[in-house]
Amino acid sequence: MNDKSILYIVATQYDNMGDLLINKCLIDLLSVNRIVYLDCKNVPEDFKNILLESKNVKEFSTISKFSLKGLGLIFIPFSNFGFSHIFKSPGPFGGAKNLNDKIRYLLFYFIYKTFHLKHTEPVLIGNDLIIDSAFDKWFWNRLSSFMSNIYVRSHLNLKVFSDNGIRASYSPDMCFLLSNASKVRKMEKNKICISFRDLNESIYERELIESLQIAINYYSLLNYSIEFFYQVSRDKDFNKKLYNLFANNSNIIFRDEVLTWSERDYYSEFDFVISNRLHVLLLAQCNGVIPIGLINNNVKTNKISNIYSSIGMDNHIFYSINTDDLDSFVINKNLIREQIISINKIQHDLIIDNIDYILS
Template sequence: MNYFFYSLNTQFENTGDLLINKALINLLSSKGVVYIEDANKPQDFIDQLLDKNVVQLSTVSTKSNVIDYLDERLTDKKRKDSYFLILVPGDLSKVGIKMAIKSSLYALKRLIPLKKRGAKVLRLGVSLGNFDFFNGYVESFNSWIYFYYAVRDKKSLKIAENYNFSNLNYFPDLAWTYCWKDKPKIASKKKDYVVLSFRSNASGKYHDTAYIEKITKSLKDILLNSDLKDYKIYVSYQVEYDRSASEYIFNYFKDEFDIEFIDKNLNIEEAPDLYFNAKIVITNRLHVFMLALLTDTLAIPVIDKIDNKKIWNILEDNDLEGLVLDRQLPSEKNIERLNKIFNENEFWLKKFNEKKRENSEYISKKVDSLFL
């Protein structure tokens, strides 16, 4: 029997993080029992992860984290049972001497003892972000502890190879496997509006007015001169700390467009409903982009290859960079590109669905080989 101990250290305000964690837990629960940490975690987030073979840790143990519970369970481990510690997917950045020391101590005190006692540690579907020299080699040293260390884009794979990571593999973004089960049979306002959803900064949780001002000014010029100029606009967000960016866009656009601000953090049911009925979704968030396309709605990223390297790398890996409006290009070029993409809607949706099938099959085969 397979037992998965899921260390839930993620961004609970981010519907994209819910999406990839839910997708991974669904895959694992088809292969065994999944224990997820729930102490001091938002219950509404936990509730959306629960399914058959998924167990809240608090219902079976007084331990507050799965590592302690795993350590306890290893004492009575049966020969035919396999125990796995699962670390969450998403972004991984480590800089500074304090972080390097913390990572080293975590490996020495927590991960190595588990490995010696027969547990297998896995990191699945991460993007390697900012790593300074010292942290890169600390993470490389720590990677020998892992049974499977898998990154979700080829640039991250190259970074890991440069630092000589051990047990290194490629594992695409888990959103590729997500199936939206509540697709409306009849669209109420099918394809008669545009959705704008933008992050507030290049990275982090804090609003950067200069960052969003530059994007908003360019985007307004592009939309006013494109084939989308007469469509109603909804401004929304699926990450709590993007609210300020959404409000800024609304106020900047309200005198020129028929526009509405949806002032709530859209959850994993609400966001697909909004995207499904849109003509197009324009964003610089990876999982806004992915979730929109998963509802059969064209999505266009407005990004910079440096500020938004995570989304750019995944698009490039899947031959979808032709959907990008590059922030470094002049507005005239992006207006021309937007109109071209808009008129090639069916081509891009077909291509995305082909990539979804390829990536879903790849992930499914990997999971089958890892957890027999």
Template sequence: MKNKIFFLPASQIDNTGDVLINKVLLDELRKHGELIINDQGKPDWFLEEIGGKESEKLSFHTNSKFYDHLRAQMKELKNEYRFFLVIHPGHTSRKGYRSALYGDHGLLFTRFLRKLKNGDCQILRFGFSIGPFDWYNTIAEFFYTTAYKMYAVRDTESFSLGKKFRFRNIKQMPDLAWSYKNLSNSNISIEAIEESYIVLSFRSNKFGTKHDSDYLKPIIEHLKKILPVNKKIKIVYQVKFDREPALEIHKELSKTSNNIELIDEKLDLQTASNLYKDADYIISNRLHVLLLGMVQQTLAFPLIIPGDNAKIINIYRDNSLNHYLLSSLDDSSENVIKINKIISDENTCKVELKKTIDKNDKAIVDIISNTFL
């Protein structure tokens, strides 16, 4: 039988990191069946960036709503196709009883998903992280996982949390970014890349979208101490809400250096890929800024606040990359030593990094492929 795969893409479209992992997942899913992408409420630029083809869009096939079309197809073509519903990757953390009851992982939605499952639709999610949950949502998430055939989290901490509370059908896999391939030739001229540069990209909060100067201040002070004096610095953002911290970092660093450049536009995936690929190294507290560099063998250093950047810490530790982690609470001289040690042995580091990329890419391909057997 043929496979028909209904894909629910990310609801957050202003983050190029979400574009990255949704694109990688779509590229893999396409190998295993006919895709139907829920394009309702999604702008054309987002669908284009994640690689959605016109013939794969829900609107190409019907005026019906996504789940209505899925159920109609399951009834009409049940003898010709196996049906799959794939939920987008990312991160889920919930609290409050209303979320546990009415949210998109809540008990009412779980009831709907279980009806799909009982009608022979296999429900899958790949490459996401979970937690923290309050008690209400721990219970809700447990029941939510019972609707799944594959609930594949992207780090050891998420996996341990799921096992602790006996979440069903849980498996660990790498973050989908490790399978990204930059197939485009960089548009940057040879002359432009003769001057080496470092990329900076930061959020200014632990969660959410509100800019917090107080949160950013110690990060800026730390950057002043660890950045080389005579190196070109490019400050970028690939999340719309990171523009304010980018402006603030540019303003403060420019007080002490003339080598600071702000690229004042939200980078799309291809522009970010090309820019990171040619950088000397990257310093950031955004997971998919870091991974988009690493997967292209650009050294990427997380400058983190312990307790605030669990996703980054967990994924770096899972890949034996602990030595890249820089804490803004540590003495700056220790972080300079870390950076210089890795850069001084750059060739060896990149050989090891290539092994990590290949290992993770193979694991991602194998896990997704085996799910459709």
């Protein structure tokens, strides 16, 4: 190990291909010119093996008998690994709801603070960092007192931190690092894919079904093929339920298996995607597909509105949809695709610049 190596704590949801995607993208970028050690305690083998594919990525357990997850963190003050930086998984972080959450965040503070004292630069990037309470504000103020590298993935999140007197910068979602994010699609597919998470809100579900009825009727008249699918296993039942509502339409099919990492170019077969999952929309967009978000004010979908507003695409996000909206996308789809390619590249390059700055 040398003093240019990086420690990376893998802590995320392991059943969600979107979380695999953003971790993989960040790790691969960090490992271009550095050795990256992953703390993979309790990470499923299939998830871990994908993260370890790059030659400069290794398991932390190859150089350490302890993990930073759990009791192993008590050994940090006595360790001397000499890492240049420490990162953690991107995604939502913060918003302590109970005592256990507070303890977990205080342990995270201990890890980052202790490594900082050992001259390892702590980094947070690609995150939604949440302030919901006085404890959260105190936590982020304490972290920012010694951290110069806190990056959030939406301008609204940046404003929240600024309003609370906490230093942070903007860096886009890691999905934009995908190598195909700047490819131009030439071929028309006349296909649309649809995927939703169940928010367990009856009013939203009723409004969602009304909007889907409008969209399905519209695209059917244009003779589009329509495919319901799911990228997260726990979304299967809800998407099957939605499909069954429209199953008498001969243009519609249901893909009855979860989308896997090796199938991430699945989206390239479609012209449009409609979803309330962030990384369904972004992964499709990075494959040249036009995203249409159908959301509500749920915290799980607010991040979609925040991120799409940050990249200048808030006109792709709706609470309900009508034929005029859909007409605009279809009529202007070639222009929209060109705009998406430009936006993807801008976000991609901004992440590269931020990482270059952090590691310089």
